[in-house]
Structure formats: structure tokens, C-alpha cells
Amino acid sequence: SGVEQLGNMIAEASTIVPFTGAGISTECGIPDFRSPGGIWTRNRPIPFDEFVASQDARDESWRRRFAMEPTFAAAKPGRGHRALASLYRAGKVPGIITQNIDNLHQSSGFKADAVIELHGNTTYARCIGCSKTYDLSWVKPHFDKTGRAPDCADCGDPVKTATISFGQAMPEDAMLRATELTQHCDLFLAIGSSLVVWPAAGFPMMAKNCGARLVIINNEPTDQDDIADLVIRHDIGETLGPFVGN
Ligand code: OAD
Ligand code: ZN
Numbered sequence: 001s002g003v004e005q006l007g008n009m010i011a012e013a014s015t016i017v018p019f020t021g022a023g024i025s026t027e028c029g030i031p032d033f034r035s036p037g038g039i040w041t042r043n044r045p046i047p048f049d050e051f052v053a054s055q056d057a058r059d060e061s062w063r064r065r066f067a068m069e070p071t072f073a074a075a076k077p078g079r080g081h082r083a084l085a086s087l088y089r090a091g092k093v094p095g096i097i098t099q100n101i102d103n104l105h106q107s108s109g110f111k112a113d114a115v116i117e118l119h120g121n122t123t124y125a126r127c128i129g130c131s132k133t134y135d136l137s138w139v140k141p142h143f144d145k146t147g148r149a150p151d152c153a154d155c156g157d158p159v160k161t162a163t164i165s166f167g168q169a170m171p172e173d174a175m176l177r178a179t180e181l182t183q184h185c186d187l188f189l190a191i192g193s194s195l196v197v198w199p200a201a202g203f204p205m206m207a208k209n210c211g212a213r214l215v216i217i218n219n220e221p222t223d224q225d226d227i228a229d230l231v232i233r234h235d236i237g238e239t240l241g242p243f244v245g246n
Contacts (some may be wrong), residue, residue, distance in 0.1 A: 003239055006230065009215060009230065016189065019097045019193070022100060028077065043064060045166050048165040048167040059147065061149065062143050076104075077105075079236070079237040079238075080239075080240045088114065096115055097182070099119050101117070101121050102123075116177050120163035120171065123136070124161075125160060127159050128159075132154050138150075182210065188207035188212045191217045194222060204216070205224060214230075215230045217240070219234060220233070
């Protein structure tokens, strides 16, 4: 199953950088994007320019977000999250790069500044003009009363979940820090991502190019399996369960 080989690679590594996608959170009840039943098999993504241009698109975006709220609110870290948090506590993981927006790495014990969120975070909101942040508890009553997406109290621009939509600029600081981490690790673990969304999908091969060993854990093949040192095509919770420590 590759678990033993993974264990050896973890033992031999001094600096491990995990890189996660939606597959690590499916056992927590949060659907991924591209599997059967995934988010993009049910809803078309709303690109950033559409969100900016259309009140209807913004309303729809917030309707979807609040429809997901019970799922996000109930989600607890899974075995994958907990195993990575154990390696972090053991001092082997300086930081984690994630495409996920669900805040579960923080909940599992990573300090906020050790979680590099390439695609933002859906547990709070932000004005797209002035970047003022808002709790969802500010958005919710407004949305419930009017059925409409709110505008910023300070500058009047639209307020959006603090996530990155297609067509929206990547967070510069997160990209820089992810690059830095990737270039200075000796083991890179790509976990639960289809590796089709760029520039995020560039990190595994960047790690490989910089001399790290690359492990891909995903129950479906990816385009980068052929450059990996180890591919574990198996359930993440079962694969990482043995590495859940104290
Ligand atoms: P995807 O849905 O594209 O890929 C998730 C992968 O995890 C799939 O290949 C699944 O087969 C696999 N998977 C799911 N559950 C698993 C499990 N329990 N064990 C093993 N493998 C499992 O999600 P991402 O790669 O994260 O970005 O998607 C990348 C980006 O696309 C997201 O961050 C999001 C989305 O559009 C934006 O919206 C900008
Ligand atoms: Zn504003």
C-alpha cells in the first residue's frame, strides 16, 4: 500500500512540506470539486469578473455559501489533517501549503501563520475594494433580510468570501511563502489534489526540480504521477491514519 515506504521517507526527511487539496477534507463531509458529486459537477464556478460585474452573480455566490454553512460548521479535522499536525508538532513541518478554504488545518493545530492558503479562506469575508474583513455573522443577517449580497460599509464595493475565484489575482504573499517553503524542503507531500488548477499545481514539480522527494497521495491518477518518487493511489485517511500521533 506504500504506507511503509512513506514511513521511511518521513523518517529520513528533515524538512517536510505538505501541499493539500480538497481530497483531504472529504472524510470530514466537505465535498471536493471534481469527483462525482463534487462542487463543480453541481454548480458552474462564478468567475471573478462576473462576481464584480453582476449583483445577481454576487447574490448567487452568497446563496451557495450559506447553503454550505452547516457542512463547514460541522466539519472536524480528519485523519489526514491530524497526521500532518502531528508532524508539525514534531518539528518536521515548517509550514503547510493548501488550496483548501475550510480552515481545517488551523483547527487541527497548525498556527495560522504556518498555513499558506493559496485560494484563501471561506470562513470569513473581505471587501474586494479596500480589503476590509468581515465576519460571516455580519453578512448573514443582511443576506437573510434582503436576499442580496452586501457592499462594504467603508467603501461601498462588493463583499466576497475571502477566497480566490477563477480570474482573481493570486495572493502574492502566499505565493512567495509557498515558493520559499517548496524550494527548501527535502520531502514534499501532495495530498488529495487533482493537480489541474494552476499556478497551485506547479508546486509539486517545483519541489522535485529543487531536489526534494515527491510523494503523491490521491485515489485517482494525476498528470504528475510520473515525476513522483512514490504514488499512493489510496484513501488519504487510511494512508495517513498510522501517522496520527499525540
Ligand atoms: P479536486 O476536486 O480537483 O481534486 C480532489 C482529488 O482528491 C480528486 O482527484 C479525488 O479523487 C481525490 N480524493 C477525494 N477524496 C479522497 C480521499 N478520501 N482519499 C484520496 N483521494 C481523495 O480538488 P483540488 O485539487 O483541491 O480552487 O482542486 C483545486 C482547486 O480547484 C480548488 O482549490 C478550487 C477548485 O476550483 C478554486 O476555486 C480557485
Ligand atoms: Zn471596502
